[in-house]
Amino acid sequence: xxxxxxxxxxxxxxxxxxxxxxxxxxxxxxxxxxxxxxxxxxxxxxxxxxxxxxxxxxxxxxxxxxxxxxxxxxxxxxxxxxxxxxxxxxxxxxxxxxxxxxxxxxxxxxxxxxxxxxxxxxxxxxxxxxxxxxxxxxxxxxxxxxxxxxxxxxxxxxxxxxxxxxxxxxxxxxxxxxxxxxxxxxxxxxxxxxxxxxxxxxxxxxxxxxxxxxxxxxxxxxxxxxxxxxxxxxxxxxxxxxxxxxxxxxxxxxxxxxxxxxxxxxxxxxxxxxxxxxxxxxxxxxxxxxxxxxxxxxxxxxxxxxxxxxxxxxxxxxxxxxxxxxxxxxxxxxxxxxxxxxxxxxxxxxxxxxxxxxxxxxxxxxxxx
Amino acid sequence: xxxxxxxxxxxxxxxxxxxxxxxxxxxxxxxxxxxxxxxxxxxxxxxxxxxxxxxxxxxxxxxxxxxxxxxxxxxxxxxxxxxxxxxxxxxxxxxxxxxxxxxxxxxxxxxxxxxxxxxxxxxxxxxxxxxxxxxxxxxxxxxxxxxxxxxxxxxxxxxxxxxxxxxxxxxxxxxxxxxxxxxxxxxxxxxxxxxxxxxxxxxxxxxxxxxxxxxxxxxxxxxxxxxxxxxxxxxxxxxxxxxxxxxxxxxxxxxxxxxxxxxxxxxxxxxxxxxxxxxxxxxxxxxxxxxxxxxxxxxxxxx
Numbered sequence: 001x002x003x004x005x006x007x008x009x010x011x012x013x014x015x016x017x018x019x020x021x022x023x024x025x026x027x028x029x030x031x032x033x034x035x036x037x038x039x040x041x042x043x044x045x046x047x048x049x050x051x052x053x054x055x056x057x058x059x060x061x062x063x064x065x066x067x068x069x070x071x072x073x074x075x076x077x078x079x080x081x082x083x084x085x086x087x088x089x090x091x092x093x094x095x096x097x098x099x100x101x102x103x104x105x106x107x108x109x110x111x112x113x114x115x116x117x118x119x120x121x122x123x124x125x126x127x128x129x130x131x132x133x134x135x136x137x138x139x140x141x142x143x144x145x146x147x148x149x150x151x152x153x154x155x156x157x158x159x160x161x162x163x164x165x166x167x168x169x170x171x172x173x174x175x176x177x178x179x180x181x182x183x184x185x186x187x188x189x190x191x192x193x194x195x196x197x198x199x200x201x202x203x204x205x206x207x208x209x210x211x212x213x214x215x216x217x218x219x220x221x222x223x224x225x226x227x228x229x230x231x232x233x234x235x236x237x238x239x240x241x242x243x244x245x246x247x248x249x250x251x252x253x254x255x256x257x258x259x260x261x262x263x264x265x266x267x268x269x270x271x272x273x274x275x276x277x278x279x280x281x282x283x284x285x286x287x288x289x290x291x292x293x294x295x296x297x298x299x300x301x302x303x304x305x306x307x308x309x310x311x312x313x314x315x316x317x318x319x320x321x322x323x324x325x326x327x328x329x330x331x332x333x334x335x336x337x338x339x340x341x342x343x344x345x346x347x348x349x350x351x352x353x354x355x356x357x358x359x360x361x362x363x364x365x366x367x368x369x
Numbered sequence: 370x371x372x373x374x375x376x377x378x379x380x381x382x383x384x385x386x387x388x389x390x391x392x393x394x395x396x397x398x399x400x401x402x403x404x405x406x407x408x409x410x411x412x413x414x415x416x417x418x419x420x421x422x423x424x425x426x427x428x429x430x431x432x433x434x435x436x437x438x439x440x441x442x443x444x445x446x447x448x449x450x451x452x453x454x455x456x457x458x459x460x461x462x463x464x465x466x467x468x469x470x471x472x473x474x475x476x477x478x479x480x481x482x483x484x485x486x487x488x489x490x491x492x493x494x495x496x497x498x499x500x501x502x503x504x505x506x507x508x509x510x511x512x513x514x515x516x517x518x519x520x521x522x523x524x525x526x527x528x529x530x531x532x533x534x535x536x537x538x539x540x541x542x543x544x545x546x547x548x549x550x551x552x553x554x555x556x557x558x559x560x561x562x563x564x565x566x567x568x569x570x571x572x573x574x575x576x577x578x579x580x581x582x583x584x585x586x587x588x589x590x591x592x593x594x595x596x597x598x599x600x601x602x603x604x605x606x607x608x609x610x611x612x613x614x615x616x617x618x619x620x621x622x623x624x625x626x627x628x629x630x631x632x633x634x635x636x637x638x639x640x641x642x643x644x645x646x647x648x649x650x651x652x653x654x655x656x657x658x659x660x661x662x663x664x665x666x667x668x669x670x671x672x
Contacts, residue, residue, distance in 0.1 A: 050572075050576060051575075051576075052572050052575070052576075071575070072572075072575045072576040073575060073576065073577070073578040073579070073580075077576065078576065079572075079573070079576050081569045081572070081573060082569075083567065083569055085567065085569035085570050085572065085573035086573075087570065087573075087574070087587070087588065087591075088570075088591075088592070089591040089592070098574075098577050098579075098587070099576075099577035099578050102577060102578040102579055102583060103578050146573075146577075150577075
């Protein structure tokens with residue numbers, strides 16, 4: 001059980017920065033997810049915590065200790081790798097017992113711990129097998145088992161589910177959440193999958209281009225993304241971004257996207273006042289766009305016309321790719337929506353959920369709460 | 370018109386022959402099989418036949434059964450030859466394997482110019498044995514040896530060392546040269562094995578608490594065990610059947626103390642023209658090599 005602190009951590013590979021000026025506090029027992037596209041530095045950050053990479057600058061603390069100079073084995077951490085990294089010539093039992101054996105634990109305790117971990121993960125029947133004889137999901141469990149027998153202060157996961165098929169991934173996601181609940185240990189988990197981040201984390205850290213973009217709870221990041229990148233990365237389907245101009249017309253603030261104009265809700269207007277007359281990005285999530293016919297009554301007045309390009313019926317909802325003027329949008333509409341390709345549809349937009357982002361990088365979001 | 374149909378029918382059946390995997394396989398194997406029959410199988414069986422006769426060079430002899438073989442059992446030089454061969458083939462292998470492993474470990478580290486260095490390290494293996502051994506012949510020369518010269522000028526010795534003239538020194542010298550020639554093969558083979566070990570395994574072990582020595586024992590050794598075994602078996606087989614190195618350095622001397630099967634068979638069969646007896650000497654290698662070859666094949670087919 002321990003808190004992990006990264007203090008002004010940077011990592012250079014030659015002239016390329018993999019991680020830049022990273023400050024992060026992972027509280028004890030927290031399930032923190034580092035999420036971002038490939039090459040954003042999330043794995044490097046994790047590997048620095050593990051001791052597999054040395055930070056170029058900054059200090060890493062695990063518990064109260066600065067661990068920069070400690071080798072991985074003395075950091076009281078366990079890590080689960082993307083490719084599982086099971087020792088191919090050892091049985092499942094020996095894989096799990098290896099760390100304890102190196103640490104000279106008594107035989108009975110090793111045995112007890114391995115049995116306990118294999119009970120938790122449901123791999124009791126696999127203990128005599130070699131990794132080769134296991135399926136991907138089973139290997140994953142063994143890799144997790146090898147980490148939990150150690151009872152480390154911190155668990156590190158490096159994209160552990162990315163080699164599993166979709167169904168198994170959903171299942172393992174739930175199991176890892178349960179495991180965290182049961183073990184009550186600090187977990188740092190790296191993924192590029194925003195769904196894993198949203199569903200498992202108690203705190204998520206969004207990274208891009210070696211920089212931390214935002215740290216927050218999953219819902220906090222989802223509802224109040226700091227910039228256009230985070231808004232687009234978190235949430236599925238992706239938030240719609242439409243270049244627009246903010247206008248002040250008859251004392252009301254409006255969004256002008258050429259093909260359509262929408263009034264900014266009065267609640268938000270004061271925050272956006274300063275933007276009047278300038279360009280920005282209008283952001284709206286697909287699930288905040290309705291088929292006007294099935295929209296709640298109070299949303300019906302803010303509607304736009306669009307032509308349907310693609311219809312994706314998912315059973316529980318329908319995704320529509322539409323064109324409004326020269327803008328492409330995705331809308332998540334009611335299953336009763338009856339529309340054909342190339343037809344026009346009226347879409348109601350919940351403007352209380354809208355975001356505005358600055359036109360120029362880093363495209364900061366204008367806070368409106 | 371008639372001939373055209375015949376032609377196209379012929380073309381069609383040829384195509385069918387090439388399309389079917391079973392017949393295509395046989396067709397593709399034929400050239401190789403022919404070469405093997407002409408250059409390996411025929412001489413081998415001829416050798417067996419010769420060993421059962423009292424042939425001498427230039428004159429086909431009569432069938433005498435296993436007399437050539439039984440005669441050899443009472444031949445003290447043959448005993449010594451067998452002993453020398455075992456020493457030569459078996460004593461050198463652990464050294465080659467160990468030094469080769471060390472070399473592989475050094476080479477597996479990423480460093481500047483690692484590719485040219487790796488290529489350079491292969492030199493003893495690539496240069497024709499006859500050529501490199503001539504170099505060693507000079508290095509070990511009783512009069513002009515640079516080793517003797519160096520040790521003498523350092524005051525370590527007073528007289529030149531007679532590397533190839535003293536029985537113990539001679540067998541040690543040929544073993545040394547054999548080890549020198551064999552290290553790169555082990556080195557490069559083991560290097561390939563080392564590079565097949567995923568980095569993640571070492572990282573996982575490092576986190577599990579393994580220091581460099583533990584990782585070597587628990588990760589590196591088990592993963593390269595297979596290639597080391599294969600390299601060792603191949604090396605034993607090749608060394609057993611060696612000829613050039615010894616022939617150039619000592620021709621089996623002094624006083625037969627470095628004779629191995631190959632050189633002794635040559636001496637009896639060609640120099641002394643007793644080709645039947647020579648064939649028998651060479652064929653004594655056969656059961657021993659067969660055992661190693663079968664072990665090798667069994668290991669390779671294990672999975």
